[in-house]
Amino acid sequence: MRLAALIISFLCQKSLNKVRDTSNMNIIEMTIHELHSALKSKKLSSLEATIAILERIKAVEPKVSSFITVTPEQALASAKNADEQIASGHCNLLTGIPLAIKDIFLTEGIRTTCGSRILENFIPPYSATSWEKLRDRGAVLLGKLNQDEFAMGSSNECSAYGVTRNPWDTTCIPGGSSGGSAAAVAAGEAIATLGTDTGGSIRQPASHCGCVGLKPTYGRVSRYGVIAYASSLDQVGPMTRDVADCAAILDAIAGYDPKDSTSVNMPVPDYSASLKEGVKGLKIGLPKEYFIDGLDPDVQKTMTEAIETYRRLGAEFIDISLPHTDYAVATYYLIATAEASSNLARYDGVRFGHRAEAGNLLEMYTKSRSEGFGTEVKRRIMLGTYALSSGYYDAYYVKAQKVRTLIMNDFIKVFNDVDVMLTPVAPTPAFKIGEKINDPLQMYLSDIFTIPVNLAGTCAMSLPAGFSANGLPIGLQLIGKPFDEETILRAGYAFEQATEWHTRKASI
Amino acid sequence: MKYQPVIGLEVHVQLKTDTKIFCGCSTQFGAEPNSQTCPVCLGLPGALPVLNKKVVEFAIKAGLSTNCSITPRSIFARKNYFYPDLPKGYQISQFEDPICQHGWLDIKVEGQEPKKIGITRIHMEEDAGKLVHGELSGSGDGSGVDLNRACTPLLEVVSEPDLRTSDEAVSYLKQLHGIVTWLGICDGNMEEGSFRCDANVSVMPIGSEKLGTRAEIKNVNSFKFVKQAIEYEIQRQIDLIEDGGTVIQETRLFDPNSGKTRSMRSKEEAHDYRYFPDPDLVPLVINQEWVERSRQELPELPDKRQQRFIDELGLPLYDAEVLNGSRVLADYFEAGVAAHGNAKLVANWVMGEITRALNDSGTSIEFSPVTPSQLAELLKLVDKGTISGKIAKTVFDEMWKSGKTPGAIVEEHGLVQVSDCSAIEGIIDEIMAANAGQVEEFRGGKEKVFGFFVGQVMKASKGKANPSVVNELLINKLKG
Ligand SMILES: [Zn+2]
Numbered sequence: 001m002r003l004a005a006l007i008i009s010f011l012c013q014k015s016l017n018k019v020r021d022t023s024n025m026n027i028i029e030m031t032i033h034e035l036h037s038a039l040k041s042k043k044l045s046s047l048e049a050t051i052a053i054l055e056r057i058k059a060v061e062p063k064v065s066s067f068i069t070v071t072p073e074q075a076l077a078s079a080k081n082a083d084e085q086i087a088s089g090h091c092n093l094l095t096g097i098p099l100a101i102k103d104i105f106l107t108e109g110i111r112t113t114c115g116s117r118i119l120e121n122f123i124p125p126y127s128a129t130s131w132e133k134l135r136d137r138g139a140v141l142l143g144k145l146n147q148d149e150f151a152m153g154s155s156n157e158c159s160a161y162g163v164t165r166n167p168w169d170t171t172c173i174p175g176g177s178s179g180g181s182a183a184a185v186a187a188g189e190a191i192a193t194l195g196t197d198t199g200g201s202i203r204q205p206a207s208h209c210g211c212v213g214l215k216p217t218y219g220r221v222s223r224y225g226v227i228a229y230a231s232s233l234d235q236v237g238p239m240t241r242d243v244a245d246c247a248a249i250l251d252a253i254a255g256y257d258p259k260d261s262t263s264v265n266m267p268v269p270d271y272s273a274s275l276k277e278g279v280k281g282l283k284i285g286l287p288k289e290y291f292i293d294g295l296d297p298d299v300q301k302t303m304t305e306a307i308e309t310y311r312r313l314g315a316e317f318i319d320i321s322l323p324h325t326d327y328a329v330a331t332y333y334l335i336a337t338a339e340a341s342s343n344l345a346r347y348d349g350v351r352f353g354h355r356a357e358a359g360n361l362l363e364m365y366t367k368s369r370s371e372g373f374g375t376e377v378k379r380r381i382m383l384g385t386y387a388l389s390s391g392y393y394d395a396y397y398v399k400a401q402k403v404r405t406l407i408m409n410d411f412i413k414v415f416n417d418v419d420v421m422l423t424p425v426a427p428t429p430a431f432k433i434g435e436k437i438n439d440p441l442q443m444y445l446s447d448i449f450t451i452p453v454n455l456a457g458t459c460a461m462s463l464p465a466g467f468s469a470n471g472l473p474i475g476l477q478l479i480g481k482p483f484d485e486e487t488i489l490r491a492g493y494a495f496e497q498a499t500e501w502h503t504r505k506a507s508i
Numbered sequence: 509m510k511y512q513p514v515i516g517l518e519v520h521v522q523l524k525t526d527t528k529i530f531c532g533c534s535t536q537f538g539a540e541p542n543s544q545t546c547p548v549c550l551g552l553p554g555a556l557p558v559l560n561k562k563v564v565e566f567a568i569k570a571g572l573s574t575n576c577s578i579t580p581r582s583i584f585a586r587k588n589y590f591y592p593d594l595p596k597g598y599q600i601s602q603f604e605d606p607i608c609q610h611g612w613l614d615i616k617v618e619g620q621e622p623k624k625i626g627i628t629r630i631h632m633e634e635d636a637g638k639l640v641h642g643e644l645s646g647s648g649d650g651s652g653v654d655l656n657r658a659c660t661p662l663l664e665v666v667s668e669p670d671l672r673t674s675d676e677a678v679s680y681l682k683q684l685h686g687i688v689t690w691l692g693i694c695d696g697n698m699e700e701g702s703f704r705c706d707a708n709v710s711v712m713p714i715g716s717e718k719l720g721t722r723a724e725i726k727n728v729n730s731f732k733f734v735k736q737a738i739e740y741e742i743q744r745q746i747d748l749i750e751d752g753g754t755v756i757q758e759t760r761l762f763d764p765n766s767g768k769t770r771s772m773r774s775k776e777e778a779h780d781y782r783y784f785p786d787p788d789l790v791p792l793v794i795n796q797e798w799v800e801r802s803r804q805e806l807p808e809l810p811d812k813r814q815q816r817f818i819d820e821l822g823l824p825l826y827d828a829e830v831l832n833g834s835r836v837l838a839d840y841f842e843a844g845v846a847a848h849g850n851a852k853l854v855a856n857w858v859m860g861e862i863t864r865a866l867n868d869s870g871t872s873i874e875f876s877p878v879t880p881s882q883l884a885e886l887l888k889l890v891d892k893g894t895i896s897g898k899i900a901k902t903v904f905d906e907m908w909k910s911g912k913t914p915g916a917i918v919e920e921h922g923l924v925q926v927s928d929c930s931a932i933e934g935i936i937d938e939i940m941a942a943n944a945g946q947v948e949e950f951r952g953g954k955e956k957v958f959g960f961f962v963g964q965v966m967k968a969s970k971g972k973a974n975p976s977v978v979n980e981l982l983i984n985k986l987k988g
Contacts, residue, residue: 232787345597388782
């Protein structure tokens with residue numbers, strides 16, 4: 001890595017302040033709010049913070065592999081730029097904050113692979129709206145994070161660039177598909193990150209890596225420039241060290257985008273403003289279908305304790321039912337794969353991405369795609385193609401859409417009676433690398449508590465709520481009403497204030 | 509004939525919007541390859557379509573003008589197939605719930621009663637790009653893809669299988685062509701493919717209730733070829749059946765050079781397009797107010813306008829037809845009538861002098877150097893007797909050339925008509941004196957020479973003498 005040389009060259013530019021000894025400041029564990037106040041009070045510069053984190057990345061990447069691409073040059077240049085902004089009195093909450101984003105977000109001029117071989121050399125000519133919004137607020141990009149190929153996976157084992165390891169136990173998966181985004185936050189390789197969530201891809205890795213992850217309501221954040229997996233389910237969201245940071249990122253990225261017809265044109269509340277209002281009288285639903293017998297005892301215990309904590313804080317609990325939960329996984333794997341089979345048709349070797357040597361057009365298509373896509377992606381393309389095929393369309397795709405409506409109605413009905421729902425995020429803590437990779441069905445079932453939320457289109461958050469006997473983090477899921485991210489953020493904040501789980505750090 | 513042909517047409521109408529259907533790129537024809545593209549029409553990862561509202565407005569107008577009902581909530585769907593000119597690997601189109609449904613057109617074929625032809629549906633979709641074969645700039649020989657046309661808006665108009673002859677098919681096509689150009693939503697250029705047609709043709713024994721197996725003939729690009737292709741295909745199918753063969757369901761291509769159709773792909777080779785609703789686009793909701801607003805904006809259709817020219821302006825059928833040859837011509841005529849008042853007179857001028865001058869100069873009516881109000885001004889000078897009808901033609905030519913107003917030209921060239929009796933009398937006297945022989949002839953009963961005298965007087969007055977005054981005075985004087 002040329003990192004050292006690069007850092008030295010930056011430090012040699014005489015316009016820079018002298019670099020101070022920051023080793024006592026523990027930069028790599030800071031939240032956005034902590035770093036912001038250090039930047040604002042000039043205790044730290046963005047450059048110092050960026051350098052510290054780049055060095056951390058260099059140190060732990062061999063063990064964690066959170067990144068597909070690190071961009072130190074751009075990071076140092078943006079940090080320097082941010083410091084000039086701060087010096088001239090322009091310091092908003094994200095100015096100079098070093099962030100990293102999942103490699104599913106298009107970044108102009110920076111390679112974007114989506115975890116796939118087929119996009120190994122793809123340099124996008126434009127940037128995703130959500131990243132542009134962070135960049136325009138002065139955030140510093142450290143690089144692009146590892147993920148399951150095309151966001152298809154629950155363990156990060158389906159990346160073409162190697163598996164990301166769980167910073168709490170490097171023999172375990174970090175979760176997926178935003179595994180790199182979760183691991184980077186947990187390993188001190190970024191102050192916060194962006195992920196995407198189609199069936200749990202933010203919440204499940206957040207839970208496994210002990211960070212906060214929010215999947216906003218479908219339509220709340222623009223999908224423009226985010227490589228599509230399943231268009232009717234994909235949503236962008238923050239992954240952070242605490243709930244306040246989560247609200248801060250959501251404040252920046254939420255809102256209508258005229259380039260995304262499915263983004264919703266309604267006012268965006270100030271998510272940070274209402275965090276501290278507490279949960280007294282909050283009605284929390286406990287869906288019985290989510291507290292099943294097969295639940296891991298550590299997860300069960302964590303949920304019981306979380307419920308106790310909320311009770312102490314003044315929340316009320318109501319037993320509820322989401323009767324169509326059992327059908328969610330099957331429904332998801334029909335709708336998501338159907339959409340994916342069509343979304344991934346553009347990777348044909350004609351205009352961009354991998355193109356195989358071939359004698360004719362058909363061979364070019366088949367070879368490019370055979371070589372470019374991994375096993376799981378191929379499996380889902382085939383599943384989806386089948387579900388849309390003439391003769392099967394009504395039995396599979398149309399039926400799945402009907403069940404999706406039933407699942408949505410379950411949620412609508414329940415939200416007449418409760419403000420939020422509390423559930424586990426995943427049935428177990430992080431499992432071992434290799435444990436489920438040859439059993440797709442078992443793998444798919446690790447998303448049973450997160451998938452229904454995507455089908456219903458509503459918002460949900462995962463936040464640290466405890467640890468397994470083996471020292472692996474366990475998250476709890478708060479599910480909110482559509483476009484009511486405020487309430488789950490407020491409930492999450494209250495929980496965080498009453499507990500210490502989020503302050504524990506992985507020792508890597 | 510023992511067989512009854514059954515024909516249905518699918519027409520692709522390229523819409524004349526400034527920008528593409530799902531992005532802001534220009535739709536201008538003939539630009540440098542791939543210069544009018546963006547992440548959306550290139551089908552780049554992460555790019556999303558945003559519907560151009562103008563396309564919806566054009567579709568509604570097409571629907572209202574073909575007696576369709578407008579679907580209150582219509583859906584965009586993906587039509588999936590691989591081809592290098594199709595950047596996303598699917599075409600955004602409409603499948604279930606297209607924007608317009610259940611319409612019809614009246615067609616007229618000579619010697620037949622008018623006939624109603626059903627329109628099943630009209631839907632919006634994006635066009636694909638274009639493959640370029642041969643030498644490519646900078647990279648030698650090969651095949652290239654030009655995506656300038658990708659994402660250009662199209663309407664597909666699907667008729668019911670109500671057509672029975674090639675003449676009916678051509679009549680239907682002409683009617684539809686007239687409507688979309690009249691509405692100003694399509695330039696109607698068939699050579700450039702702005703209006704192209706696929707024909708579904710089958711035959712069944714006369715009296716049968718069961719339709720025969722149909723062949724779909726692709727991309728027939730002129731009215732003439734449509735007629736040829738359909739007639740060839742009908743005969744081919746009849747011959748096949750007569751010879752004991754069976755027609756198979758297939759797609760056939762028309763070859764304009766041979767006038768024949770040939771097989772392109774059979775039903776077994778046909779794509780399974782795996783249509784499903786496009787999750788990137790929300791359902792298109794069109795409320796009644798929007799439909800009504802569009803209805804208000806609709807120009808009067810040719811049929812109705814023609815009838816109005818007959819009923820309200822008193823024009824003969826022939827004039828009404830000619831003047832409705834295009835919307836701009838009819839607009840020109842009506843503007844002239846509004847400024848002048850005499851519809852028949854204006855019609856004569858538009859169909860006569862104006863059309864001649866346009867043809868001579870190769871100009872189209874929208875670029876006529878003589879505006880309708882200038883024409884009316886000229887005709888008013890004739891009405892007032894300021895100039896004669898004959899002089900008016902001279903003035904018109906000068907207006908066409910110089911762009912000056914008729915008043916200015918008449919003034920400048922001293923063309924004001926002479927109606928002063930004493931001045932004309934003087935001229936008559938001179939001419940009668942110089943042509944005593946002819947005067948005798950007239951008085952001897954040879955009234956034909958009257959015309960000779962009129963001509964001489966007009967010539968002597970350089971055409972400025974008021975002809976009716978000349979006539980009256982001449983009669984009196986010649987009769988002595
Ligand atoms: Zn474009």
